[in-house]
Amino acid sequence: MGLSSVGQMVWIVAVVPCVATTATAANRPPNIVLFVSDDQGYHDMGALRPGLITPHLDRLAREGTRLTSFYVAWPACTPSRAAFLTGRYPQRNGVYDMIRNEAPDYGHRYTPEEYAVSWERIGGLDEREVLIAQVLKDAGYACGLFGKWDLGVHRRYLPLQRGFDDFYGFVNTGIDYFTHERYGVPSMYRNNAPTTKDVGTYCTALFEREALRFLKEHHQRPFFLYVPFNAPHGASSLDPKIRGAAQGDDETKKLYPDLLAKSGYEEKPRYGEPADSPNAAKKQLEFLSSITRMDQAIGSVLKFLDDHQLADNTLVLFFSDNGGSGPTDQGPLRGRKGQTFEGGVRVLALARFPGRIPAGTTNDQFLTSLEVFPTFAALAKAPTPDGVIHDGFDMLPVLSGQKPSPRSEMYWKRQDWEAARVGNWKWVRHGDQRYVFNLADDVSEKTNLLTREPQKRSELEANFQKWQAAMEAAEPRGPFRDY
Secondary structure (H helix, E strand, O other), rough: HHHHEEEOOOOOOOOOOOOOOHHHHHOOEEEEEEEEOOOOOOOOOOOOOOOOOOOHHHHHHHHHHEEOOOOOOOOHHHHHHHHHHHHHHHHHOOOOOOOOOHHHHHOOOOHHHHHHHOHHHHOOOOOOOHHHHHHHHOOEEEEEEEEEEOOEHHHHHHHOOOOOOOEEOOOOOOOOOOOOEEOOOOOOEOOOOOOOOOOOOOOOHHHHHHHHHHHHHHOOEEEEEEEEOOOOOOOOOHHHHHHHHHHHHHHOOOOOHHHHOOOOEEEEOOOOOOEEEEOHHHHHHHHHHHHHHHHHHHHHHHHHHOOOOOOEEEEEEEEEEOOOOOOOOOOOOOOOOOOOOHHHHHEEEEEOOOOOOOEEEEEEEOEHHHHHHHHHHHHHOOOOOOOOOOOOOOHHHHHHHOOOOOOEEEEEEEOOEEEEEEOOOOEEEEOOOOOOEOOOOOOOOOOOOOOOHHHHHHHHHHHHHHHHHHHHOOOOOOOEEEO
């Protein structure tokens, strides 16, 4: 996995010329666009998964690089997002588990009074944590967020209090794509206030609309556009006919006629009772069409950059918040969302920056989402907060192929799922089970070397314990830490 692994992608054949930039755009700090999908698999893009329609993700790969060894800091939504927005391990920033209510898992719909004092309503990222938006805002950037927030619902936790200038989206970990409710609770906000104005409109279309509005208003100054889609996350609806799948829109479903013809329902238990639930074809249809509609929204943003001659001065980064779930394609990886096998934490990732990142390449360097904060700050030449430990580094020299990644270690802990990657060696613990893998020749984690490599097991476990001690010694942060 050395620097020589940055090479031509075998499935790329076209070379697209860069769009010319205006002198004004070229002389100002680079713009930054961050797209994050939700539960998308390692191979869930058209160039890697035949039959899936994603021309704009494919374009990003063709005009930039696909990061094949890019990891997130936690194998599910909330802590993963807190980590890349703060640049700090979940155990360091305090959000090292989910901020969600579990009663809907059993079919319970909260009353407004119950919801007001529930964990999902009162939990949030520690107010002392500084997000990348605040750093960029202080450097003169306009900062907009359109989509999934998931770091707290109370006003003190919302995006406008964390550095963003403009916010439209939902505040918790998942919604129904049309009602914008999370298990019956309205969840869409504009800035600091809840809104139901757009109920009934497919949410990806709304995030696309708002992102384009933001660009129209701010494209003449440096901007940070963050679009965290909920696609292809399952719909957060209590209705068993909806809950078992993602949700596509009618137009993109027509692009998958074979699945559409087979789509329907089958009886399965839900909340302890028989219920009509999506069949396999419907789950697949909803999943794929939700990705395609997200891809169309990404295409609209890329077109805006082209039309306004901003593409050459804009870093575009895309990745999934964690490994895939539902009818996902994890490619060669073992495991999925929620697990610390590769399939839970190694994710689909793409980066484009014309003239700075070589086009049509793959980059197998060891990189993580902890690099996002320092990379964006360095790109903006923005100072980072004094006295704050960040766990990543500026990865642009690695993305450009100029330097090998300085990262040699990464650690994960999700309750009784733990893992360490040190070099090409990986240690995983789940409950009483232990695993040791050599990722250099076993990226699929098929061969457990635990008994054959006792010394390597000891080294990896010692490294993990050292990291865990460092996290426990860090200045404590809420909401989970006892201090």
